[in-house]
Amino acid sequence: MKGAATRSTLTTEVTMLLTANWRDWYHFRHQQECFKSGSGFEDYVSTVLSRFHNDFVNPDPSGTLGDGGCDGLAESGTIFYACYGQRPARSAERELAAKIGSDFARGLSQWASFHTWKFVTNAPFGPESLKVLTELQQAHVPESERPLTIRLVKTEDLWVEVVGTLDPVVLNELFPGAPGAANVELADLLPLLDALDTSGIVVETGADVLPVPATKMDFNSLPEASRLEFNAGRLLAPRIDRWYEESSDPGLYDAHGERFRALYREARGVTAVPAEVLERLYVSVAGANFRMDGKRANAAFAVVSYFFDSCHIFETPPNEETIAVSEVPDAVAH
Structure with missing residues (x-):
């Protein structure tokens, strides 16, 4: 494994995420x-x-x-x-x-x-x-x-x-002391958000990036706006794969996946509306009012769609459960 940062290092040395405004x-x-x-x-x-x-x-x-x-x-x-x-x-x-x-x-x-x-x-x-x-x-x-x-x-x-x-x-x-975002649940994902340059999202050369399966989006009744966010965010999936691959902690992906699962269940306990569940997950990753910062919003879409596609959040159609396991990227398969 490449990379010198362990999960604990990432957690303790993470820079503060500025409030989105x-x-x-x-x-x-x-x-x-x-x-x-x-x-x-x-x-x-x-x-x-x-x-x-x-x-x-x-x-x-x-x-x-x-x-x-x-x-x-x-x-x-x-x-x-x-x-x-x-x-x-x-x-x-x-x-x-x-x-x-x-x-x-x-x-x-x-x-x-x-x-x-x-x-x-x-x-x-x-x-x-x-x-x-x-x-x-x-x-x-x-x-x-x-x-x-x-x-x-x-x-x-x-x-x-x-x-x-x-x-x-x-x-x-010039102006030190900008306030940080409150209640970011996955603080050790902040380095990943920083690593995702979303100023011009493009498919990386050689990357085989497909849209998020429509069947899963249909099964979970995701609205059209959420589908567009997901399909745009998934263009960054190869970079997320590489980020996990270069981490020296082989369990980091699994740990994040479990946390996403828990956050999804918490959100579903509050609301059954898919768009509202998604919004809570976005906020957990990128902080409140994240849409006020375009780059951060794109990073949030990328990360949440990544865990959606790897079957950690939302429900997988029954006839695709075995297929979904085989679609987990090799770099983070477990």
Whole structure:
């Protein structure tokens, strides 16, 4: 057997499964940072842009030259960022309009490399500010002497275009402490969920993957939506086979199968509706609200359909009981 992890190691070293609405939690933390004034907001913007661009540089002020109106250059100097954190003042709108004009003028005079100028702010953007911005856009149309793309980036734009696109590992570095999923019954399956890359489910080369037998789905009255989930999830069956094969614990598959059987019986004790039983099994594997995370949902479909097909959950039609045993994958047959 390959693999160094035993079942006990997998159980004790498993990483915490984030709550499925982790994206909402990070979005809330982003909004909190965007409520900051002045340099607090500007520092946050610089931090997230440094995670987003691999060559982002925010120049340090230098004597009388200052920073040249630049709060960051990226993509080999082709994207220029200017940033302004709101500052409580009676003339906030006029101050913002003046800031846009002055930052752009300084940047234009001192930096020849950029073709995109982005102004990032959390300040209310009123008519005076919009007037300045549109005048700059009209002055640098494609037919002008120096064509430029000039864009306003508000806090929600910053989330959609930058922060929300970051890898969860990076998001956790920015905002540590995301809550974990509660009541995940099969904690030692979490490494399997992590191992299933469901961003683009495809049949692996050489894999003989068939749809879940319609007779068993018919016998258990599975609704059409559940059948679609199962047939999509079963495309990952070869990867699950390999995961069990590479585990150094030869009894891990059997242990999970028995646990699935127990969870199925518990769910059937609560409801006889097949879709509701399935939902309880999905939650046992992937946590509550798992459908809010598409990749996790696909992983849950794959794992539950795998144990459905190996006859650990739901009922097998009487005339297929002997056939079902022979269909258990060789890597995990017992």
